[in-house]
Amino acid sequence: MRAADDALDAALEAGGEAGRLVRAFDWSGTSLGPMAGWSPLLRGMVAMCVLSPFPMDIGWGPDLILVHNDAAGRMLAAMHPAPLGQPKQVVLAELWDTAGPLHRAVLERGEPAWRENARYVLSRRGFPEERYLTFSHSPIMGEEGVVGVLTVMSETTRSVVVERRLRTLSALGNGSAAGGAVGAAVGVGAGRTFGAALDILEANRFDIPFALVYLVESGGRRARLAGGTGLRPGRPLAPEHAGLRSRRPWPLGRAIAQARTVVVSLGPVALAGAGDWADGLAPAAALVVPLRDRSTGEPAGAAVLGVNPALPLDDAQRGFLELVARQLALVIGDARADEAERERADLLADPAGPPAAQRRRVESRARDAERRRVARELHDSVLQTLYGIALGAESIRSLVRTDVERVPPVAEYVVNLARSALKEMRALILELRPETLEQDGLVASLRGLAAPMASRHGVRVALDLGQEPAASLEVKEALFRIAQEALHNVARHARAAEVRLALAAETEEVVVLRVEDDGVGFDAEAEFAGHLGQKTMRERAELVGGTLVVASTPGRGTAVTARVPAAP
Incomplete structure (x- = not known):
């Protein structure tokens, strides 16, 4: 027993803040009893837990009294101010409807559990926040059977959200590349591509609770609703027309005139009953992002994009929504450019026209098409790759402070993305200026x-x-x-x-x-x-x-x- 005492003392000494808390805690008020009376198995499990750099906790006994290490403590503290020594049902009260049955299955029947990227909504920083966890629950076996539950976990929120956003951006890029025309509300034809883009936004209700696209009408005094998703038709926040000098319901004219994104706070009254929100959480803000016609460089309108209420409005979320708006602008610009090209072809389709003029028309049309193609390729490949690099760099900055051992694979991911962006840029430069044609x-x-x-x-x-x-x-x-x-x-x-x-x-x-x-x-x-x-x-x-x-x-x-x- 003395050897077990010495081993636990050494582990608590080396176990950081968690080791200090375990040593100082009054365990006599729990079902574990005073530390001096702990069994060798419990002592060994606690020593292993506090020394592990990976997030880990132990739920001991029928009431699953909690012991955790430093890495797990940082995650659990958001759910309970002092999780150590508490029953897990108390610490995980928000999650117990789903977490409870898993723990009981391990404790009562010895059935291990494993979940990958399980989604939860937790009140962590003063608002309900979505979090993703990958974890396992394993039985701790004693002479009398299962005596506790060992949980090993990892928070995967950042990677899941990044992958989800990149899937949306990739789908928008592929959708705009599929051809077709923007809807009649845009003024150029049937509505396949624009409708497909809205369907893609609709599929990611977590990150884009709602979206509205307004396009400036001729005269430049008001904008017309070209399409939207997430808000029920006829709501005050989605009028068919909006004046550009008014700030209600959205400051469209301000965003367009200043060529910058405007953040609009939303109260619960404004969105009550306006949509079917993920987790029942209405967005607390929206971004009004100006749209520029990529074929002409002229202002086209503005997109109003709801903010995910279960994540902070940080640079990553704002950057994602602005990329969504840019993709919508590409769809609109492509359709308008194609329509303008049809009109030019009809007006200038005189086979008896002067050869020099004909050559100029062809070359001008080709340059326009090449500019649109390069703009699309920059968005669909290089811009999204740079977005991934930025998110990877943010992950490294966080991991350097919390889990340095996980930095190398993330750094390798960022390096590979940078190489991919360089390769894409070289390919685009070749398309724009094929100097090798004359040289090679x-x-x-x-x-x-x-x-x-x-x-x-x-x-x-x-x-x-x-x-x-x-x-x-x-x-x-x-x-x-x-x-x-x-x-x-x-x-x-x-x-x-x-x-x-x-x-x-x-x-x-x-x-x-x-x-x-x-x-x-x-x-x-x-x-x-x-x-x-x-x-x-x-x-x-x-x-x-x-x-x-x-x-x-x-x-x-x-x-x-x-x-x-x-x-x-």
């Missing part, structure tokens, strides 16, 4: 263009590029841009597993480029996603004296074939 030739440039397809879009690329064609730089640039647009259409619309990129000299005078995918295909006689890009590709081929043919059948993929003279 068309074959090398096409290889560089195809490289990101697998990493960025998950599409395998089979290359059959042959030798460098004996063509002028003007022809090579036209073929490069045609390949760029064709691969972009594959990534956005085809849902393909593989694409084949081939380049060959059909004769000494003719160069052939072919891009063929195994995707869903389309009806070439109907309007389809990507048809404006195909118009640009065809015009590029024609400007250097060539032709472009697109062959596709629903369910059987698409083939784009450009034949151009080596010298225009």
Whole structure:
């Protein structure tokens, strides 16, 4: 017994704040009794617990009297001011409806339990706050059977919330890339893409309790509600029209004029019965985020996004909601730009027009399309990766103070994200300015263009590029841009597993480029996603004296074939 006493004394001495508390606590008032009368098993378990750097606690006896280490104490203190020596039912009163049956199963039947990323809402910092825990409950076996419950736990709130937000941003990016038009309220067509974006927001009611999108009407004096989610129709907070000079219900004009996010506090009366809130918690605030048309740079409107009431409104939550608003702006800008391009094509579709003017129109249209594409790629890849880097850095800053042993894997995650962002930026720079075209030739440039397809879009690329064609730089640039647009259409619309990129000299005078995918295909006689890009590709081929043919059948993929003279 003396050896057990010495071992426990040494453990309490080395056990930090928890060791000091265990030594000073008056255990005679609990079912454990004075420490001098503890069994060797209890002494050994307490020694193991206080020395562990991992969050761990012991519930001993039928009333599960609590002993914890420093790491677990920091987590439990948010639920009870002095958890040590209390029955676990008292400490975990908020959770006992779910935690109680698990503990009883271990204590009464010896059934261990394990849960991963279990969600709880706890009053920790003066407001109900969502928390995620991964934990195990294991029986502590004595001579008479189960005498206690050993709990090992880890809080996973940060990683779960980050992954949830990134899933929403990724889905918004993929949804906007799927093609279609914004709804009639936006003023440009049918409503597939905008409706899909709102459906994605609706699916994450934790982080986006409600969303409203207002777009400025002609004249610039008021905004019209283009769509929303989370708030019941007809509520005062979601009027069909809102004046830009008024601050009620939302300061839309202020956010748009100042080009900055405005935080609006919300009282319980304003949102009473207005929506079906997660956990019954109405948002206490909303962000009014200005939307800028990415195709023109002009103000388009504002998004009103409810704040998750179960998390603090910190930089991470604010940054996430502002990224959501930027993605909505991309959807709106894409649709408006496509509509404007249709109108320009109708007005300028005079085949007898001067060749120089025709060339300028094609080049202008192509530049607009490339700017929109790069803006979308920056948001969908680089911006989201930088967001992940920022969150990872925040995690490291926290872990350095609390659990330094967990820093290396998080740091490796941040390094990998940074490398991914660098790779994406290099790919985007190549798309914008293919200097290698003149320096290294068309074959090398096409290889560089195809490289990101697998990493960025998950599409395998089979290359059959042959030798460098004996063509002028003007022809090579036209073929490069045609390949760029064709691969972009594959990534956005085809849902393909593989694409084949081939380049060959059909004769000494003719160069052939072919891009063929195994995707869903389309009806070439109907309007389809990507048809404006195909118009640009065809015009590029024609400007250097060539032709472009697109062959596709629903369910059987698409083939784009450009034949151009080596010298225009």
